[in-house]
Amino acid sequence: MTTLNIAITGSSGRMGRALLEAVARTPDMRLSAALEREGSPYLKKDAGELIGAPCNITITDDVSAALPGSDVLIDFTRPEGTLAHLAVCRTLGVKMVIGTTGFSTQQKEDLKAASRDISIVFAPNMSVGVNVTFKLLEVAAKVLNEGYDIEIIEAHHRHKIDAPSGTALHMGEVVAQALGRNLSEVAVYGREGNTGERAPATIGFATVRGGDIVGDHTVLFAGTGERIEISHKAGSRATFAEGALRAARFLADKQSGLFDMQDVLGLRG
Ligand SMILES: NC(=O)C1=CN([C@@H]2O[C@H](COP(=O)(O)OP(=O)(O)OC[C@H]3O[C@@H](n4cnc5c(N)ncnc54)[C@H](OP(=O)(O)O)[C@@H]3O)[C@@H](O)[C@H]2O)C=CC1
Numbered sequence: 506m507t508t509l510n511i512a513i514t515g516s517s518g519r520m521g522r523a524l525l526e527a528v529a530r531t532p533d534m535r536l537s538a539a540l541e542r543e544g545s546p547y548l549k550k551d552a553g554e555l556i557g558a559p560c561n562i563t564i565t566d567d568v569s570a571a572l573p574g575s576d577v578l579i580d581f582t583r584p585e586g587t588l589a590h591l592a593v594c595r596t597l598g599v600k601m602v603i604g605t606t607g608f609s610t611q612q613k614e615d616l617k618a619a620s621r622d623i624s625i626v627f628a629p630n631m632s633v634g635v636n637v638t639f640k641l642l643e644v645a646a647k648v649l650n651e652g653y654d655i656e657i658i659e660a661h662h663r664h665k666i667d668a669p670s671g672t673a674l675h676m677g678e679v680v681a682q683a684l685g686r687n688l689s690e691v692a693v694y695g696r697e698g699n700t701g702e703r704a705p706a707t708i709g710f711a712t713v714r715g716g717d718i719v720g721d722h723t724v725l726f727a728g729t730g731e732r733i734e735i736s737h738k739a740g741s742r743a744t745f746a747e748g749a750l751r752a753a754r755f756l757a758d759k760q761s762g763l764f765d766m767q768d769v770l771g772l773r774g
């Protein structure tokens with residue numbers, strides 16, 4: 506059995522901790538580096554303390570010094586952090602699994618450019634269930650292509666800083682593409698006041714934030730006399746972490762290229 510050396514950024518974050526736990530219970534993976542940003546109170550602590558199981562890996566903010574010896578860096582942080590980590594990975598030839606959301610179009614182009622030199626899995630949602638949901642949406646949208654109004658509703662915990670979620674936006678892209686529409690032309694992000702009647706081709710987004718909701722997504726196809734709802738609800742971050750480890754394993758034999766979870770799960774096409 507080949508062991509994959511995994512580095513984790515944002516180790517003390519919600520996803521960082523879920524990833525530390527997932528690596529600790531995975532026989533063919535080993536934690537090789539744990540990173541936090543400058544000024545973090547967790548620097549110099551054993552990463553294992555974050556999950557109650559010491560592991561002899563000290564949390565550091567020195568990305569360049571920490572990464573040699575790692576096969577894959579798993580990054581769920583913020584766009585500016587991910588791009589800084591990406592630059593070091595590109596120089597050192599370390600592969601990346603990126604779960605961070607909220608990138609601008611230009612920042613996504615930067616990821617694409619780096620994938621000429623290193624292999625990257627970049628996906629707004631690493632859960633198997635959500636990625637199957639993307640396929641279901643494609644099928645549903647193609648059939649319900651007339652007479653059905655499409656609204657995407659997502660709910661997340663009170664700490665989430667980007668809206669709509671990366672997953673909701675991707676659901677919008679999947680549906681728009683299946684219908685031959687351009688999401689940037691048909692998206693409606695929330696409504697208020699005298700909005701007038703709903704334009705038929707629009708795709709609406711509604712965002713809910715509260716409590717400790719891990720991540721709920723529903724796409725509503727509202728027709729005349731019936732409604733179809735396709736929903737996914739995450740109950741634990743372990744589902745995202747397990748998906749990220751699957752993505753890391755997928756990268757083992759890829760030297761370059763930009764992939765997503767559809768590639769990892771064999772759902773492309
Ligand atoms: N693709 C997927 O399946 C999923 C994606 N996500 C996405 O992952 C990201 C992280 O989510 P979550 O874990 O809940 O967030 P948290 O805020 O809990 O954790 C983020 C971590 O990243 C660190 N960080 C923040 N900014 C930087 C930076 N500039 N450089 C380096 N490190 C930084 C934080 O440090 P500090 O505490 O010091 O700020 C923290 O440790 C979000 O974009 C979220 O949408 C989340 C779940 C699933």
Ligand SMILES: O=C(O)C1=N[C@H](C(=O)O)C[C@H](O)C1
Nearest residue numbers: 606629630665670671672720
């Ligand atoms: O911030 C989160 O928590 C999540 N973010 C991702 C997103 O923006 O889609 C995925 C998941 O729903 C949890």
